[in-house]
Amino acid sequence: MGKKMASRIASLEDAPADAALIRQVITGAGHDCVTFAESRRLLLALRDAGFDLLLLDWQMPDLSGREVLAWVRTHLDRRIPVMFLTCREAELDIVNALAAGADDYMVKPVRPAELAARIDCLLRRAYPAQLAPLAPLRLGEYAFDCALRKVTCNGDPVSLTPKEFDLAVLLFRNEGRIVTRDHITAAVWGREISPLSRTIDTHVSRVRSKLGLQAGHGLRLTPVYTHGYRLERTDRPERTERAAA
Structure with a gap:
Protein backbone atom coordinates (compact mmCIF):
# COMPACT_ATOMS: atom_id res chain seq x y z
CA MET A 1 0.00 0.00 0.00
CA GLN A 130 -1.21 8.53 -1.88
CA LEU A 131 1.82 10.47 -0.63
CA ALA A 132 1.18 9.60 3.03
CA PRO A 133 -0.15 6.04 3.02
CA LEU A 134 0.36 5.63 6.78
CA ALA A 135 -1.59 8.76 7.73
CA PRO A 136 -4.58 8.03 10.02
CA LEU A 137 -7.96 8.15 8.33
CA ARG A 138 -11.36 9.04 9.77
CA LEU A 139 -14.67 8.83 7.93
CA GLY A 140 -17.98 8.98 9.77
CA GLU A 141 -17.97 6.42 12.59
CA TYR A 142 -14.82 4.71 11.29
CA ALA A 143 -11.20 5.32 12.27
CA PHE A 144 -8.19 3.66 10.61
CA ASP A 145 -4.74 3.60 12.18
CA CYS A 146 -2.77 2.76 9.06
CA ALA A 147 0.56 2.52 10.91
CA LEU A 148 -0.73 -0.08 13.40
CA ARG A 149 -3.17 -1.49 10.81
CA LYS A 150 -6.17 -1.30 13.11
CA VAL A 151 -9.72 -0.07 12.49
CA THR A 152 -12.55 0.86 14.86
CA CYS A 153 -16.23 1.63 14.37
CA ASN A 154 -17.69 3.90 17.05
CA GLY A 155 -14.59 3.10 19.09
CA ASP A 156 -15.10 -0.66 18.88
CA PRO A 157 -12.28 -2.62 17.20
CA VAL A 158 -13.08 -4.52 14.02
CA SER A 159 -10.96 -7.54 13.09
CA LEU A 160 -9.84 -7.57 9.47
CA THR A 161 -7.33 -9.77 7.67
CA PRO A 162 -4.35 -7.96 6.08
CA LYS A 163 -5.93 -8.03 2.61
CA GLU A 164 -9.32 -6.93 3.99
CA PHE A 165 -7.63 -4.01 5.78
CA ASP A 166 -5.80 -2.90 2.62
CA LEU A 167 -9.02 -3.14 0.61
CA ALA A 168 -11.01 -1.19 3.21
CA VAL A 169 -8.41 1.61 3.34
CA LEU A 170 -8.38 1.82 -0.47
CA LEU A 171 -12.17 2.14 -0.59
CA PHE A 172 -12.35 4.65 2.28
CA ARG A 173 -9.61 6.86 0.82
CA ASN A 174 -11.60 6.95 -2.43
CA GLU A 175 -15.01 7.60 -0.88
CA GLY A 176 -17.42 8.81 -3.53
CA ARG A 177 -15.29 7.56 -6.43
CA ILE A 178 -15.47 4.35 -8.44
CA VAL A 179 -12.53 2.09 -7.60
CA THR A 180 -12.00 -0.16 -10.59
CA ARG A 181 -11.31 -3.87 -10.29
CA ASP A 182 -7.91 -3.35 -11.95
CA HIS A 183 -7.02 -0.68 -9.38
CA ILE A 184 -8.09 -2.97 -6.53
CA THR A 185 -6.06 -5.83 -7.96
CA ALA A 186 -2.90 -3.73 -8.32
CA ALA A 187 -3.22 -1.93 -4.98
CA VAL A 188 -4.18 -4.88 -2.77
CA TRP A 189 -2.74 -7.95 -4.49
CA GLY A 190 0.01 -6.44 -6.63
CA ARG A 191 -0.58 -9.01 -9.35
CA GLU A 192 -3.12 -10.00 -11.96
CA ILE A 193 -6.23 -11.90 -10.92
CA SER A 194 -8.21 -13.97 -13.37
CA PRO A 195 -11.43 -12.25 -14.52
CA LEU A 196 -13.24 -15.44 -13.53
CA SER A 197 -11.90 -15.33 -9.97
CA ARG A 198 -14.27 -14.37 -7.16
CA THR A 199 -11.39 -13.20 -4.95
CA ILE A 200 -12.19 -9.49 -5.15
CA ASP A 201 -15.94 -9.98 -4.72
CA THR A 202 -15.41 -12.30 -1.75
CA HIS A 203 -13.13 -9.82 0.01
CA VAL A 204 -15.48 -6.92 -0.72
CA SER A 205 -18.36 -8.91 0.73
CA ARG A 206 -16.37 -9.63 3.90
CA VAL A 207 -15.34 -5.98 4.30
CA ARG A 208 -18.94 -4.86 3.83
CA SER A 209 -20.18 -7.36 6.41
CA LYS A 210 -17.46 -6.85 9.04
CA LEU A 211 -17.62 -3.05 8.88
CA GLY A 212 -21.39 -2.95 8.57
CA LEU A 213 -21.27 -0.75 5.48
CA GLN A 214 -24.96 -0.03 5.21
CA ALA A 215 -27.26 2.96 5.63
CA GLY A 216 -27.37 2.62 9.42
CA HIS A 217 -23.69 3.56 9.62
CA GLY A 218 -23.94 6.37 7.08
CA LEU A 219 -21.91 4.57 4.40
CA ARG A 220 -22.85 2.16 1.65
CA LEU A 221 -20.57 -0.03 -0.46
CA THR A 222 -22.11 -0.75 -3.85
CA PRO A 223 -20.96 -2.56 -7.00
CA VAL A 224 -20.67 -0.63 -10.26
CA TYR A 225 -21.50 -3.15 -12.97
CA THR A 226 -18.45 -4.38 -14.95
CA HIS A 227 -16.24 -1.68 -13.40
CA GLY A 228 -15.67 -2.05 -9.67
CA TYR A 229 -17.04 -0.68 -6.41
CA ARG A 230 -17.90 2.65 -4.84
CA LEU A 231 -18.11 3.59 -1.16
CA GLU A 232 -20.64 6.40 -0.79
CA ARG A 233 -22.23 8.33 2.05
CA THR A 234 -25.91 7.85 2.68
CA ASP A 235 -26.35 10.86 4.96
CA ARG A 236 -23.72 13.17 3.35
CA PRO A 237 -22.11 14.47 6.56
CA GLU A 238 -18.96 16.54 6.42
CA ARG A 239 -16.11 15.35 4.26
CA THR A 240 -13.44 12.86 5.24
CA GLU A 241 -11.47 13.90 8.28
CA ARG A 242 -7.85 12.87 8.54
CA ALA A 243 -6.40 12.90 12.01
CA ALA A 244 -3.15 14.69 12.63
CA ALA A 245 -0.17 12.41 12.40
Whole structure:
Protein backbone atom coordinates (compact mmCIF):
# COMPACT_ATOMS: atom_id res chain seq x y z
CA MET A 1 0.00 0.00 0.00
CA GLY A 2 3.02 2.26 0.36
CA LYS A 3 3.88 2.48 -3.31
CA LYS A 4 2.52 5.19 -5.56
CA MET A 5 -0.36 3.94 -7.67
CA ALA A 6 -0.85 4.76 -11.34
CA SER A 7 -3.72 7.15 -11.95
CA ARG A 8 -6.39 6.75 -14.62
CA ILE A 9 -6.65 9.87 -16.77
CA ALA A 10 -9.23 10.74 -19.43
CA SER A 11 -8.12 12.93 -22.33
CA LEU A 12 -10.73 14.70 -24.48
CA GLU A 13 -8.94 15.53 -27.73
CA ASP A 14 -10.15 15.18 -31.34
CA ALA A 15 -6.86 16.02 -33.10
CA PRO A 16 -5.05 12.67 -33.61
CA ALA A 17 -1.53 14.09 -33.35
CA ASP A 18 -2.29 15.99 -30.13
CA ALA A 19 -4.13 12.98 -28.71
CA ALA A 20 -1.14 10.73 -29.39
CA LEU A 21 1.29 13.18 -27.78
CA ILE A 22 -0.89 13.61 -24.68
CA ARG A 23 -1.21 9.84 -24.34
CA GLN A 24 2.57 9.49 -24.67
CA VAL A 25 3.16 12.05 -21.90
CA ILE A 26 0.64 10.41 -19.57
CA THR A 27 1.83 6.84 -20.06
CA GLY A 28 5.44 8.00 -19.87
CA ALA A 29 4.65 9.43 -16.41
CA GLY A 30 3.41 6.00 -15.33
CA HIS A 31 -0.33 6.58 -15.61
CA ASP A 32 -3.12 5.09 -17.69
CA CYS A 33 -4.70 7.21 -20.44
CA VAL A 34 -8.06 6.79 -22.15
CA THR A 35 -8.58 9.12 -25.12
CA PHE A 36 -11.96 10.37 -26.30
CA ALA A 37 -12.45 12.12 -29.65
CA GLU A 38 -16.07 13.08 -28.87
CA SER A 39 -17.43 14.79 -25.77
CA ARG A 40 -20.55 12.64 -25.62
CA ARG A 41 -18.46 9.46 -25.51
CA LEU A 42 -16.53 10.85 -22.57
CA LEU A 43 -19.76 11.75 -20.75
CA LEU A 44 -21.10 8.23 -21.29
CA ALA A 45 -17.89 6.76 -19.89
CA LEU A 46 -17.96 9.08 -16.87
CA ARG A 47 -21.37 7.71 -15.87
CA ASP A 48 -19.84 4.29 -15.25
CA ALA A 49 -16.06 4.43 -15.10
CA GLY A 50 -13.81 6.15 -12.62
CA PHE A 51 -11.09 8.60 -13.63
CA ASP A 52 -8.62 10.36 -11.36
CA LEU A 53 -8.11 13.38 -13.61
CA LEU A 54 -9.68 14.87 -16.76
CA LEU A 55 -7.87 16.74 -19.54
CA LEU A 56 -10.29 18.70 -21.73
CA ASP A 57 -9.90 20.39 -25.09
CA TRP A 58 -12.27 23.35 -25.40
CA GLN A 59 -13.15 23.21 -29.08
CA MET A 60 -14.79 19.85 -29.82
CA PRO A 61 -17.04 18.82 -32.73
CA ASP A 62 -20.06 18.15 -30.50
CA LEU A 63 -20.15 19.53 -26.96
CA SER A 64 -17.48 22.04 -25.99
CA GLY A 65 -15.02 21.32 -23.22
CA ARG A 66 -16.69 24.11 -21.27
CA GLU A 67 -20.00 22.24 -21.45
CA VAL A 68 -18.29 19.01 -20.38
CA LEU A 69 -16.81 20.84 -17.38
CA ALA A 70 -20.27 22.09 -16.38
CA TRP A 71 -21.64 18.53 -16.50
CA VAL A 72 -18.70 17.15 -14.54
CA ARG A 73 -18.98 19.73 -11.75
CA THR A 74 -22.73 19.13 -11.50
CA HIS A 75 -22.76 15.34 -11.54
CA LEU A 76 -19.39 14.06 -10.34
CA ASP A 77 -17.27 14.32 -7.21
CA ARG A 78 -15.96 17.90 -7.21
CA ARG A 79 -12.58 16.69 -5.97
CA ILE A 80 -11.77 15.21 -9.40
CA PRO A 81 -9.22 17.61 -10.95
CA VAL A 82 -9.99 19.02 -14.40
CA MET A 83 -7.43 20.69 -16.62
CA PHE A 84 -8.02 22.47 -19.93
CA LEU A 85 -5.52 21.79 -22.69
CA THR A 86 -6.57 24.00 -25.58
CA CYS A 87 -5.60 26.50 -28.27
CA ARG A 88 -7.83 29.18 -26.73
CA GLU A 89 -5.39 31.61 -25.15
CA ALA A 90 -7.52 34.71 -24.47
CA GLU A 91 -7.28 35.85 -20.87
CA LEU A 92 -11.09 35.94 -20.59
CA ASP A 93 -11.33 32.28 -21.66
CA ILE A 94 -8.79 31.26 -19.03
CA VAL A 95 -10.53 33.27 -16.30
CA ASN A 96 -13.95 31.89 -17.22
CA ALA A 97 -12.72 28.29 -17.26
CA LEU A 98 -11.09 28.61 -13.85
CA ALA A 99 -14.15 30.37 -12.43
CA ALA A 100 -16.35 27.55 -13.76
CA GLY A 101 -14.40 24.95 -11.81
CA ALA A 102 -11.32 24.05 -13.83
CA ASP A 103 -8.23 23.39 -11.71
CA ASP A 104 -5.63 24.31 -14.33
CA TYR A 105 -5.35 25.66 -17.87
CA MET A 106 -2.59 25.05 -20.39
CA VAL A 107 -2.41 26.60 -23.87
CA LYS A 108 -1.26 24.46 -26.80
CA PRO A 109 1.11 23.56 -28.32
CA VAL A 110 1.67 20.82 -25.75
CA ARG A 111 4.94 21.12 -23.86
CA PRO A 112 5.51 17.53 -22.64
CA ALA A 113 7.64 18.19 -19.56
CA GLU A 114 5.36 20.99 -18.37
CA LEU A 115 2.23 18.91 -18.96
CA ALA A 116 3.67 15.99 -16.98
CA ALA A 117 4.61 18.35 -14.12
CA ARG A 118 1.16 19.97 -14.05
CA ILE A 119 -0.56 16.55 -14.04
CA ASP A 120 1.64 15.41 -11.17
CA CYS A 121 0.89 18.61 -9.25
CA LEU A 122 -2.88 18.19 -9.67
CA LEU A 123 -2.77 14.55 -8.60
CA ARG A 124 -0.69 15.39 -5.50
CA ARG A 125 -3.14 18.10 -4.52
CA ALA A 126 -6.24 15.98 -5.13
CA TYR A 127 -5.00 12.74 -3.59
CA PRO A 128 -2.58 13.57 -0.75
CA ALA A 129 -3.23 10.19 0.89
CA GLN A 130 -1.21 8.53 -1.88
CA LEU A 131 1.82 10.47 -0.63
CA ALA A 132 1.18 9.60 3.03
CA PRO A 133 -0.15 6.04 3.02
CA LEU A 134 0.36 5.63 6.78
CA ALA A 135 -1.59 8.76 7.73
CA PRO A 136 -4.58 8.03 10.02
CA LEU A 137 -7.96 8.15 8.33
CA ARG A 138 -11.36 9.04 9.77
CA LEU A 139 -14.67 8.83 7.93
CA GLY A 140 -17.98 8.98 9.77
CA GLU A 141 -17.97 6.42 12.59
CA TYR A 142 -14.82 4.71 11.29
CA ALA A 143 -11.20 5.32 12.27
CA PHE A 144 -8.19 3.66 10.61
CA ASP A 145 -4.74 3.60 12.18
CA CYS A 146 -2.77 2.76 9.06
CA ALA A 147 0.56 2.52 10.91
CA LEU A 148 -0.73 -0.08 13.40
CA ARG A 149 -3.17 -1.49 10.81
CA LYS A 150 -6.17 -1.30 13.11
CA VAL A 151 -9.72 -0.07 12.49
CA THR A 152 -12.55 0.86 14.86
CA CYS A 153 -16.23 1.63 14.37
CA ASN A 154 -17.69 3.90 17.05
CA GLY A 155 -14.59 3.10 19.09
CA ASP A 156 -15.10 -0.66 18.88
CA PRO A 157 -12.28 -2.62 17.20
CA VAL A 158 -13.08 -4.52 14.02
CA SER A 159 -10.96 -7.54 13.09
CA LEU A 160 -9.84 -7.57 9.47
CA THR A 161 -7.33 -9.77 7.67
CA PRO A 162 -4.35 -7.96 6.08
CA LYS A 163 -5.93 -8.03 2.61
CA GLU A 164 -9.32 -6.93 3.99
CA PHE A 165 -7.63 -4.01 5.78
CA ASP A 166 -5.80 -2.90 2.62
CA LEU A 167 -9.02 -3.14 0.61
CA ALA A 168 -11.01 -1.19 3.21
CA VAL A 169 -8.41 1.61 3.34
CA LEU A 170 -8.38 1.82 -0.47
CA LEU A 171 -12.17 2.14 -0.59
CA PHE A 172 -12.35 4.65 2.28
CA ARG A 173 -9.61 6.86 0.82
CA ASN A 174 -11.60 6.95 -2.43
CA GLU A 175 -15.01 7.60 -0.88
CA GLY A 176 -17.42 8.81 -3.53
CA ARG A 177 -15.29 7.56 -6.43
CA ILE A 178 -15.47 4.35 -8.44
CA VAL A 179 -12.53 2.09 -7.60
CA THR A 180 -12.00 -0.16 -10.59
CA ARG A 181 -11.31 -3.87 -10.29
CA ASP A 182 -7.91 -3.35 -11.95
CA HIS A 183 -7.02 -0.68 -9.38
CA ILE A 184 -8.09 -2.97 -6.53
CA THR A 185 -6.06 -5.83 -7.96
CA ALA A 186 -2.90 -3.73 -8.32
CA ALA A 187 -3.22 -1.93 -4.98
CA VAL A 188 -4.18 -4.88 -2.77
CA TRP A 189 -2.74 -7.95 -4.49
CA GLY A 190 0.01 -6.44 -6.63
CA ARG A 191 -0.58 -9.01 -9.35
CA GLU A 192 -3.12 -10.00 -11.96
CA ILE A 193 -6.23 -11.90 -10.92
CA SER A 194 -8.21 -13.97 -13.37
CA PRO A 195 -11.43 -12.25 -14.52
CA LEU A 196 -13.24 -15.44 -13.53
CA SER A 197 -11.90 -15.33 -9.97
CA ARG A 198 -14.27 -14.37 -7.16
CA THR A 199 -11.39 -13.20 -4.95
CA ILE A 200 -12.19 -9.49 -5.15
CA ASP A 201 -15.94 -9.98 -4.72
CA THR A 202 -15.41 -12.30 -1.75
CA HIS A 203 -13.13 -9.82 0.01
CA VAL A 204 -15.48 -6.92 -0.72
CA SER A 205 -18.36 -8.91 0.73
CA ARG A 206 -16.37 -9.63 3.90
CA VAL A 207 -15.34 -5.98 4.30
CA ARG A 208 -18.94 -4.86 3.83
CA SER A 209 -20.18 -7.36 6.41
CA LYS A 210 -17.46 -6.85 9.04
CA LEU A 211 -17.62 -3.05 8.88
CA GLY A 212 -21.39 -2.95 8.57
CA LEU A 213 -21.27 -0.75 5.48
CA GLN A 214 -24.96 -0.03 5.21
CA ALA A 215 -27.26 2.96 5.63
CA GLY A 216 -27.37 2.62 9.42
CA HIS A 217 -23.69 3.56 9.62
CA GLY A 218 -23.94 6.37 7.08
CA LEU A 219 -21.91 4.57 4.40
CA ARG A 220 -22.85 2.16 1.65
CA LEU A 221 -20.57 -0.03 -0.46
CA THR A 222 -22.11 -0.75 -3.85
CA PRO A 223 -20.96 -2.56 -7.00
CA VAL A 224 -20.67 -0.63 -10.26
CA TYR A 225 -21.50 -3.15 -12.97
CA THR A 226 -18.45 -4.38 -14.95
CA HIS A 227 -16.24 -1.68 -13.40
CA GLY A 228 -15.67 -2.05 -9.67
CA TYR A 229 -17.04 -0.68 -6.41
CA ARG A 230 -17.90 2.65 -4.84
CA LEU A 231 -18.11 3.59 -1.16
CA GLU A 232 -20.64 6.40 -0.79
CA ARG A 233 -22.23 8.33 2.05
CA THR A 234 -25.91 7.85 2.68
CA ASP A 235 -26.35 10.86 4.96
CA ARG A 236 -23.72 13.17 3.35
CA PRO A 237 -22.11 14.47 6.56
CA GLU A 238 -18.96 16.54 6.42
CA ARG A 239 -16.11 15.35 4.26
CA THR A 240 -13.44 12.86 5.24
CA GLU A 241 -11.47 13.90 8.28
CA ARG A 242 -7.85 12.87 8.54
CA ALA A 243 -6.40 12.90 12.01
CA ALA A 244 -3.15 14.69 12.63
CA ALA A 245 -0.17 12.41 12.40
